[in-house]
Structures are given as structure tokens and as C-alpha cells.
Amino acid sequence: MAPKRTPLAEIHEEIGGNMVDFSGFYLPTHYTSITDEHETVRNAVGVFDVSHMGNFRIFGDTALDTVDNILTQDIKGMRMKQLKYTHFLNEEGQIVDDMIIAKLGDDHYFSVPNAAKIKLDWDHFNKYRKEGTVMENLSEDYAIIAVQGPKAVDVMRKATTNPCEMKFFNCDYMHFKDLNKTFLVWRSGYTGEDGFELMIPNEDAVAVWRSIFKHGEEFGIKPIGLGARDTLRLEKALLLSGQDFDFNRTSLETNVTWVVKWNHDFVGKEVLEKQKEDGIPAKFVAFKLNDRGIPRTGMEIFKDGKKVGIVTSGTMIPGKKIGFGLGYVDFDLKEYGTEIVIKIKSREVPAVIVNPRA
Amino acid sequence: MSDITGLEFPEDLKYTKTHEWAKIEGDIATVGITQYATHQLTDIVYVEAPVIGENAVQSKELEPEGAVESVKASTPIYSPLSGEILEVNEEVVDAPEMLNDDPYANWIYKLKIGDASEIDNLFDLDPYKKHCEAEEH
Numbered sequence: 001m002a003p004k005r006t007p008l009a010e011i012h013e014e015i016g017g018n019m020v021d022f023s024g025f026y027l028p029t030h031y032t033s034i035t036d037e038h039e040t041v042r043n044a045v046g047v048f049d050v051s052h053m054g055n056f057r058i059f060g061d062t063a064l065d066t067v068d069n070i071l072t073q074d075i076k077g078m079r080m081k082q083l084k085y086t087h088f089l090n091e092e093g094q095i096v097d098d099m100i101i102a103k104l105g106d107d108h109y110f111s112v113p114n115a116a117k118i119k120l121d122w123d124h125f126n127k128y129r130k131e132g133t134v135m136e137n138l139s140e141d142y143a144i145i146a147v148q149g150p151k152a153v154d155v156m157r158k159a160t161t162n163p164c165e166m167k168f169f170n171c172d173y174m175h176f177k178d179l180n181k182t183f184l185v186w187r188s189g190y191t192g193e194d195g196f197e198l199m200i201p202n203e204d205a206v207a208v209w210r211s212i213f214k215h216g217e218e219f220g221i222k223p224i225g226l227g228a229r230d231t232l233r234l235e236k237a238l239l240l241s242g243q244d245f246d247f248n249r250t251s252l253e254t255n256v257t258w259v260v261k262w263n264h265d266f267v268g269k270e271v272l273e274k275q276k277e278d279g280i281p282a283k284f285v286a287f288k289l290n291d292r293g294i295p296r297t298g299m300e301i302f303k304d305g306k307k308v309g310i311v312t313s314g315t316m317i318p319g320k321k322i323g324f325g326l327g328y329v330d331f332d333l334k335e336y337g338t339e340i341v342i343k344i345k346s347r348e349v350p351a352v353i354v355n356p357r358a
Numbered sequence: 359m360s361d362i363t364g365l366e367f368p369e370d371l372k373y374t375k376t377h378e379w380a381k382i383e384g385d386i387a388t389v390g391i392t393q394y395a396t397h398q399l400t401d402i403v404y405v406e407a408p409v410i411g412e413n414a415v416q417s418k419e420l421e422p423e424g425a426v427e428s429v430k431a432s433t434p435i436y437s438p439l440s441g442e443i444l445e446v447n448e449e450v451v452d453a454p455e456m457l458n459d460d461p462y463a464n465w466i467y468k469l470k471i472g473d474a475s476e477i478d479n480l481f482d483l484d485p486y487k488k489h490c491e492a493e494e495h
Contacts, residue, residue, distance in 0.1 A: 034401045034429045316403040346422035
């Protein structure tokens, strides 16, 4: 089956993206090189087409009860126009997916599930939907353009009439000068940098992309592909759904246990309570190699000759000649500075657990 | 979804369907990967050195080590010919990006050809080009 074209596919072709079929979507791995694109986002500003991600609108009298019961986060405590990163679990306590949810009104929420899990998430949400909650799957109707990097705010200030005073993990309606139209914009991203994610109806996506590039030129703006998207998130130890967890982990085993708020009931909570009491078996960590090599998904982690974990993501961080990975180790080995060994084919490569935010 | 125009294909080399090249001089073969391969991989960031003294087998992955890695993935090197690995290009191991710049000047390893009749199994230039074109469609 031919991969789905996003509303921005014609732009990727025009500017020479290396196009592939990525989870059923026709998207670029890179335009110039992953290294160049990675550094552009770290130092200036880059733009991603993330239209493959889904869009759910959830509203109605019981919408708050519905989402508060599905999601691990405390949705009742959210302020208007606030965003929250959250997990949601099945009844075995395993993570089904992660997402960001926006509060647009007391009974109105907007969330962005992962591309490969749209159908699964939709079914999951429907299973727990309360009477009086309306859900719309708008995944086919919206493009998402992510503008990321330390200069992203400068680009947004030029492209819109807004002062961009909203804080990270908030959202607002912003007025785009060139189009004379207003769209929902989130201040969020998946790169570890400041940034914005623009929710644009399909028919306006190309015009918004062009406008962003026009205003971004003086800041060195560049298009960024999926390759750098992965290295950017990996370097900051941001979880990748389906890879760093895939119905085999609970939120307590990840590095974002704060997504679990105990002050409300949610699907899977009892399992987490029991796990907390019995002891959490493993912990998600970032590590760097102290010798040459690149850790890859599925490689085993050892300590004192004993297997203590598994690599779930790995790469060589562009621009740094250091093999870097993410994975799960026995819970008591989670501290920064713990020395471990990664088995790379016949070699045992020394590595150390690090703080990816440091 | 790219095409092979603009890629270099030297005349004096033999090629494999897995995109290695071999330059044959007497009983020594010098081995590298083709520009088609580097183009597909993009951003080569690591060369896992083959092990000197090991015996390579034609069309098989080098054992226990020997791969070219991009940011995204590790790609094994399939030896064009059987024979003992004599030498590894340490310059390329230290600076893998050299393979992006010039994959023909920058070889990866040399082997002592164990069975010269295996050379007949390798592609000459034209059939290799056709093979690359076919992979594009």
C-alpha cells in the first residue's frame, strides 16, 4: 500500500527530502544530513512536518471525567490553555501510549497521539468514554508543523502578531500575518529545545510552512527530517512510543514517573500501586559509551558479568563522537555514574549512566 | 526514491550486490563500500573495524566484527571474496566521515584472496550499475 502523503508532501519533494515510508506515512528522513539538521535545531531553528501524528478532540459535559479516568496525569488540576505530557495504561498497568493533552475549555480537550498508535488509542479512549463525552478523530484533517530550537520564538514573533509570552507547555491561538488567519499553537516539542507545534488545517499547511520559512530566513531556519527528530529526542532521553515502551513497561519504570498522579483514579492505577509496594523491577536510563561503538536496540546490558538490562534506543549523537543509548537496567543500578557494560557483538564496551539533562 | 545519476562508478573495480567494491591486485583484494551505499546510508558515523587474521567468507557478513554505521543503523559488510583479513584502514576507523567524502579512495580492509575463481561471481561495472538502477524502482 502506498504511504499516505501529508499536506506538506509537495514541499518535501520540492526541497529534496529523502522520502521514505515511515509507519505508513510518506516523510523525509533528512534533507541535507542528519548531523547538520541536529545541530540546526540545537543552535538555531528547524522545522518538522509531524502531520503523521494524530489529533483527538474531546468535549462535552463529562469530557473531564473521561480524560481524567483514562490518563495518569491530574487533568482536574489543569489550568486553561495548559498542556500536560501524560501516559495512559491498560488494565495490566502497561503503557498504551504517551501524548500531550491541551485544555481548551472546562469541558474541551485536544490531544496528539502517536502516528503508529492512532487507531489503538482511539479504540482505547472509546472503551473508557463516559456517556456525555463526544470524541472526534481529526487526525486526517490537521497538519502539525513543529518549529524547534532556541530561535523558534524569534520566528514566531515575526510570523504572527502575538508577543509569544506564553510559557513552555502552554498553548494559545496565534494570528499568522501572511495568511490573516488564526491557528492553535502549542509551545512544546520533542527535541529538548524551546519550540512550537502548530495545529494547522490541511488546506493552510503549505502556506503556513512557506510563511514560517520566509520569516525564519534571517535566523538560519532549515527543514528537519525524521532522522534528526530521533537523535534530538534520544540525546535528551525522551521516550519513543513503541520502541522504549511497547506493552512491556509501566510508567514507574520510565524516567517520567511524575506523569503518575495518585490523587485521582485512572485505568491501571491498582497495578502501579502494587508495583510501588512490591518494588519496581527496572528503570529507564540514559548511558554513554566510554569506548568506541554504537549501542543499538536489543543489545544486552551487563554489570559484573550478570545481565542487568536491555538497550531500547541508541545512536551516535551527531557532532559528538560518543555512542549514546537508552534502556532499562535493574532498579538499584539507576543512579548517575553507575558503570555498566554494553555487549556489542563480540565486544564488551564499558559505559556509564548519565544525566541527559546535564 | 533518489536516483543514481551523479554517483561515481569506477571502471577498474569489481562489485557486489550488497554494494561493496573490491580492487584486485595479484592475490590481494582491497575492499570498500560503493558511493551508492554511502548515499543510501548518509552520515556514516562509525566504522566497526574488521578483525585482522579472521577468515572472511564470500557474500557472508564479516565475523565477529565489521560493519558500517550511520546515525540510524548498523549495516554489515558482506565480504566480496573469501580469504584472510590482512589489514584494516585505521584512518577510516578514526574518521568514518571519510567514507562519505570519497568511498573509493578510502578502503576499509584488505584480504588475501583464498579462491581466485570466486572473482567470477562479482559484478563488473555495467551489471552493477543496472543492479543499482533496479533497486531504485
